[in-house]
Amino acid sequence: MGLTNLNSTHLSSAKITAAQDAIAALETALAEITFNLSPEDRRRYGSINEQNKLFVNKVYDYNQSQVNLSSPEVDWDEFNKDHSSRNTLEGMISRLESLITRLNNSKTLHDYDNYQSALVDYSYTTYKAGTSAPGFEDKYKDLKQFFVKNSTSTAPPEEKK
Template sequence: MPITNLNNTHLTIAQVETAKISLSALETALQDITINLSAEDRQKYGSINEQNKLFVNKIYDFNKNQPNLSATEVDWAEFEKDFTSRQNYEALIARLDSLVTRLKNAKILHDYDNYQAALTDYAYTAYKAGTSSPGYEVKQNELKQFFGKTSKTEGIPPASQP
């Protein structure tokens, strides 16, 4: 028998509304700095790799500690603003990625629970259809479309496909 009800924690309507309002506030707060790049722009500008981040960090350190060695052609005030913004964005992205991962994990458990309950209901439907109980044969025929034919247990998919 499969394990079910892996996640019995559910958001209340108030929590969902608070989360939506908070996300809207976050979107509004970040509206001025979020840019919609085209696929070509993302490819062209890309993201600097770890080695290049270390290079940028070293240049930043040299500018802070030995500014007399820095190129006068560089707008160092803008360089520092870009540097600080990049750090701030990375920190926000890390937190958002962590939140997204945790939300996906919770959703996976709810998906699994729904799928197991649906399989249980389908098995019950098949049983009742076999007893000629009214309505169950129609229900079973409607549900059969979701399952491929198998040689051992016709109509029941493997549990690993939620």
């Protein structure tokens, strides 16, 4: 028999509410700085690659250590704010991506558990339908639609009647 209940840890209603409230608070706190860029905008502004990040950081370092070498045509206060915001956002994004990965992993285990249990129930339903137990034939007919026979089917083997 396969592994079941790979993730039997479940959040309480209070923790679900707290997490949803925290997400809402985060969305509210960041609303003024978040933008929906169109695909065209994304192509236009893009994302600076690692080499260009190193370049920006080097210019920042020069401005911090030898301001006399900095161009007077650059608004350095705004440059420094952008640099600080960018670093802050990168840290937040990294933490959120890590959290999303862990949430997806947890969801995957719950999905697997649900599917395995559903297969067990389908096998039981198939057996009971074969004994003409009341209600099971209709349930079997309703569930078997998910196991259409084709060359790529992952249907469980039918039990012999």
